[in-house]
Amino acid sequence: MKFNNAEDTIQLSPLWQGERFPDGRPKVPSSVLGRLGRITLEEAWGPLWSRGYHYQFEGDLKIIHPDKVMVGRAVTAVMVPKRPDLHDTLLNYGHEQEDRRGFFNQWVIDSLEEEDVVVIDMFDKIYQGTYVGGNLSTAISTRTKTGGAVIWGGIRDNQQITQIENINVYYRGSDPTAIADVTMVGMNVPARIGRAVCLPGDVVLGTPAGVIFIPAHLAELTATHAEKSQVRDVFGFARLNSRTYTTAQIDAAWTTAMWQDFMQWFETDKAAAAYRHLTWEHELEEARRNENSGPSSDVRL
Incomplete structure (x- = not known):
């Protein structure tokens, strides 16, 4: 397998006819992101629901900046509990075959572009499931400028993250432990956030009510x-x-x-x-x- 394989990502979004990133993700124009950032979640929900997209919203999340709207393009990853043989195989593959450095969560954040939002299925793990802390949230801020993160799992260093004003983070819970005993089995693959499905390149709209994932071909x-x-x-x-x-x-x-x-x-x-x-x-x-x-x-x- 390959992490962040452009051919696989393109295969996931055949209805998108516009520009793409080198990693294959649909590149919804910044002008459309700006327009979506000015609407309410319910206004975005209606056109999706009427077209059969019934699993795009999740509201059972905590929010670092509950008074701020977040909008950006999804970079996704799926984590599973650690199984030693699978874990060692995939970690070594990333290091040796793809020249990646550090742990799985760092690989994803190192790939972010401006206006991206990292969307992580961490199988609702909070204890030793803290996908980001102060350092990686700062990296998200630096790379995305206006994006953030949606994590179906945990975070740490809440007080530090709260001081980062230009991004937002949606998460399930917090814990002082570091990330451990988890393995990434997919990067820029379909991810499940609670009852919602997110594909790479979806527009992520985060509001005080929760997050909704807007398919790229339906964004405008x-x-x-x-x-x-x-x-x-x-x-x-x-x-x-x-x-x-x-x-x-x-x-x-x-x-x-x-x-x-x-x-x-x-x-x-x-x-x-x-x-x-x-x-x-x-x-x-x-x-x-x-x-x-x-x-x-x-x-x-």
Whole structure:
């Protein structure tokens, strides 16, 4: 086997048609990451759930900076309990055949790029399952600039990590012991974080509610759907406050008159300025069809 094999990683993400890193991971554009960083977890969840991606969210995690949003591209690894023959074989292979240095967790962190998030399936091990401490978290900060880590296991040196402001870390628990008796069996392979599945190159969106893993090929679509939902809510709140419409009207399928009102607001109100890259031809056409064919429901994703 090979650790971080580009051919294997490319095979895992055939629906991605864009640029890739040398290790094969999809490289979702920084502009899309920025857009996803401004939406809520629920807004990201909707488009994924409606497309059959039901195992992308995990909320049962502690957070180093619970008031900060984290977004980045996933670098994954899977750890298992130590079995001596397997452990020695894989550790020696990495050292001798791939010229890697140190322990398994250092190999992963040494591979990180800017805007990456390391995602580790540590089989929920906390005692002697501390994947990062102060030193490796500092390395994550230096390499990723704005990323962080999601660890289905433990961390140590919490007080030191808390002082690192530019990244975030999601984890199951903390312990003063160092990492021990674990073996990495895959790097940039599918990883399970609780009830969620993460592939290398997924966009990791971490919020106070937990983390969601957005498949790379759905990242821009998710951003667009989420932003449309967000800006419609901004408009809806404004019109509810002015008593222009009732909640029933806002929550139902909009009439063409309501869409015309929205478009005038969208093109002129400063509250909509950040959303003006969005287009609405499909929604306007759907409203016209609905009025011509009678009442129908509007499913907002």
